[in-house]
Amino acid sequence: MLSRGVSFGKGAGTRTITIFARLQQNDRVPKANIILGIGGSIAAAKTPRLVRLLRKEGAVVQPVLTRSGKEFVTATTLSALSGRPVRDELWDMEAEHAMNHIELARWADLLVVAPASANVLGSLANGLANDLLSCIYLATAAPVLVAPAMNQGMWNHPATQRNVATLRADGVQIVGPATGEQACGDFGPGRMLEPEDLAEAALQFMADNRRRLDGLRILVTAGPTREALDPVRYISNASSGRQGFAVAQAACEAGAHVTLVSGPVELETPSGVERVDVVSASDMSSVVMERVAECDMVFAVAAVADHRPERRFESKIKRQRSSIQRVQLVENEDIIGNVGSLRPRPFLVGFAAETEDILANAREKRLRKNLDAIVVNDVSDQGLGFDSAENEVTLIHSDGEELFERASKLEIARKIVNRVSDIYHSAAASRLESLVS
Numbered sequence: 001m002l003s004r005g006v007s008f009g010k011g012a013g014t015r016t017i018t019i020f021a022r023l024q025q026n027d028r029v030p031k032a033n034i035i036l037g038i039g040g041s042i043a044a045a046k047t048p049r050l051v052r053l054l055r056k057e058g059a060v061v062q063p064v065l066t067r068s069g070k071e072f073v074t075a076t077t078l079s080a081l082s083g084r085p086v087r088d089e090l091w092d093m094e095a096e097h098a099m100n101h102i103e104l105a106r107w108a109d110l111l112v113v114a115p116a117s118a119n120v121l122g123s124l125a126n127g128l129a130n131d132l133l134s135c136i137y138l139a140t141a142a143p144v145l146v147a148p149a150m151n152q153g154m155w156n157h158p159a160t161q162r163n164v165a166t167l168r169a170d171g172v173q174i175v176g177p178a179t180g181e182q183a184c185g186d187f188g189p190g191r192m193l194e195p196e197d198l199a200e201a202a203l204q205f206m207a208d209n210r211r212r213l214d215g216l217r218i219l220v221t222a223g224p225t226r227e228a229l230d231p232v233r234y235i236s237n238a239s240s241g242r243q244g245f246a247v248a249q250a251a252c253e254a255g256a257h258v259t260l261v262s263g264p265v266e267l268e269t270p271s272g273v274e275r276v277d278v279v280s281a282s283d284m285s286s287v288v289m290e291r292v293a294e295c296d297m298v299f300a301v302a303a304v305a306d307h308r309p310e311r312r313f314e315s316k317i318k319r320q321r322s323s324i325q326r327v328q329l330v331e332n333e334d335i336i337g338n339v340g341s342l343r344p345r346p347f348l349v350g351f352a353a354e355t356e357d358i359l360a361n362a363r364e365k366r367l368r369k370n371l372d373a374i375v376v377n378d379v380s381d382q383g384l385g386f387d388s389a390e391n392e393v394t395l396i397h398s399d400g401e402e403l404f405e406r407a408s409k410l411e412i413a414r415k416i417v418n419r420v421s422d423i424y425h426s427a428a429a430s431r432l433e434s435l436v437s
């Protein structure tokens with residue numbers, strides 16, 4: 001099904017209107033490349049059915065068996081059903097020659113690990129690279145869906161629960177386990193989901209993560225800014241930059257060309273993202289204003305300092321000879337506010353961290369800054385938002401407000417990017433209709 005996208009705020013004739021194919025909400029994911037990693041659990045016996053179901057939906061399935069997985073399902077069965085040679089060794093020179101583990105990792109649109117034994121969970125959560133599956137997991141940029149399966153005691157153990165929490169925080173989607181009778185005779189949580197439910201979850205997960213921003217140029221601001229007082233002192237804030245980096249990663253996964261304009265942070269650049277480092281609000285403003293004409297969308301996640309010292313001392317201010325009694329502040333440019341008043345302007349998503357009247361403040365900010373949407377979080381709640389691994393946010397746009405419940409910043413970022421791309425595409429489609437009618 002075809003849908004159309006246009007760049008926002010570009011008047012007819014001023015910019016080429018791009019029309020591109022987009023999967024609709026209910027479309028399946030045709031020709032998706034899925035790696036199915038199979039760990040050592042009795043539930044591995046159900047994976048031939050999972051392979052058949054995924055192939056029926058049009059996916060290409062590459063089974064990857066762990067050493068223990070081989071005890072429960074044969075490579076011959078999986079090869080016959082997938083139509084591909086099963087991969088089970090990291091050091092299989094012949095197989096590596098055809099497509100090595102890095103190429104496999106790049107080839108995948110989705111990595112499904114089912115069943116994920118306690119050992120596999122531990123290995124993935126701790127970044128071990130001691131077999132083919134764990135190497136693919138580390139190397140792939142594809143979304144990862146994990147279906148645990150093990151004895152209820154093993155599942156309930158704090159070590160397993162820690163590993164699951166780590167994987168979730170790393171953006172992995174965990175499905176199941178179900179509760180019920182177990183092969184060992186116990187009753188409790190630890191059963192792998194049925195192949196039908198897993199296939200459904202995999203397809204839904206892919207639909208949610210599909211590359212819906214293909215061809216779009218997106219600018220993301222992130223992190224704090226530093227406003228210098230002298231060569232060693234500055235005014236700043238506690239932003240870690242993690243939510244902005246996660247948004248950049250999610251937009252990149254969704255197919256966009258992403259430029260990340262970052263204040264000073266201690267974070268790795270997400271793969272595929274172009275990064276420009278800045279220090280002060282006025283540096284950030286210059287880079288954004290230079291590049292904004294080329295952008296289809298801006299996510300302003302940065303916690304930009306609203307003020308800077310009026311004067312920056314050339315040498316370090318000495319305690320004894322201090323000439324300053326008080327610091328005079330001047331206002332910084334409102335970067336997103338300035339972008340919001342451009343004509344034409346890109347599609348704009350602001351972020352607000354609030355401590356009181358959360359929603360009312362954010363609604364007012366969205367209108368004042370002329371934003372298409374704003375993402376707001378309550379930073380009065382310790383352990384959420386600023387300088388933490390998790391977040392809970394509300395997305396406010398012209399048609400409604402949606403709460404994204406507490407999750408890792410990457411999971412939140414993927415949800416934001418998904419919803420924002422829905423809003424972008426439907427607004428773009430109506431804009432196109434009004435241009436052609």
Ligand code: CTP
Nearest residue numbers: 300301302304306333334335336350351352353
């Ligand atoms: N922002 C910006 N430039 C600034 C300040 C903020 O681009 N000088 C952007 C942020 O990146 C964010 C949004 O504006 O997307 C809201 O930031 P916030 O600090 O909440 O806005 P303020 O206008 O500074 O509001 P407040 O009075 O609450 O500080």
